[in-house]
Amino acid sequence: MLTVEVQGPWFEELSIGREFSAPPVTLTEGHACFYQALFGDRMRLPLDHEACRAVTRHPAPLAHPLLVANVAIGQTTWASQRVKANLGYRGLLFERPVHLGDTLSTRTRVVARRPNRARQDRPSTGVVALESTTWNQRGETVLHLWRFPMIAARLETVPGATETDLEQVGAEVTREALLEALPKWNTSVLHASSGEKSGLEAGTRFKVCARDSVTATAEFVRLTLNMAAVHSDPAASHLGSRLVYGGHVISMAFAQVTRALPDLLTMVAWSRCDHLAPVFEGDCLRTEVEVQERTPLSLGSLVALRTECFAKRASEDGEARVLDWTFFAWSLQ
16 A cells, blocks of 8 residues: 655755645635634724625725735745744735635645754754735635745755855835835724824834733634644654744734724835744734834824733743834825
8 A cells, every 4th residue: 555645845845936836715794704803803894795895895804904914925835844943024915805605726836945954953054935825706806925934854965055144035126116006095984093193203112011812823724724733743843842833923913003093094015024933832922013104194104013922931031022014004094
């Protein structure tokens, strides 16, 4: 009897140009409810379906942009089942809104790779640059991004592998692309939040003091089709514990940002997002966000927000800085 092992590729098997696909996913109310239960996000349009219909002129509720991103990223993870850490993202652009009932498909391509120097205390690894495009059931592109997982290598040295400056991989999100990606919504029907007003002047920094505990991380991994073993199997991590999927940290950080900035309408793009340290189940996270730039629009403004997230572990004193993320959002203010 033939036995076939089902497992992801090693670093040296991820040749440049190799492509991966995944099962399409139709986003449902179930996805939205689970996402909301995990993160408690306060961005108004995915929560208020009446306002959403008036603003978007679409009969179906808006899918939260980070729900879309997490499902799309999960669809890329056949390539990174042997990941040891995801170092970050570059140039992520939400090209058009996604609504519940839409079906997402994602194709991923290896565009660069760089072997890491061998270390005596752990197995060999390398960093791979993956470019991914996600489209809906009408064939319209909804999301494009680059991400940089560190993948386990089978060998100590990879024949033919060369050093690559991964900082040069990907493209910056241009001002033209940002403005083109802004949805053509009827925002005139909305009023600014009735809650405490938060100024959006460049240079203003908000510190969200209340922390949130990291829970249900394995369940979120399964919901998003994420196949990275380090998120479900402690033995797959050199740290001996399951690592929290980076998208979980990002979503929790953004949910905390919406407490400080209640008039955010949607997310438009990420300039860059770097995971600085691992996060574990049970850690408590808090977030600080700084307004880097504000561009007035006919209604509201386009804001560049640098978000830093800090983890407090029960077993340690102090905090660890775990996320440095700059993104663009459309605000009603």
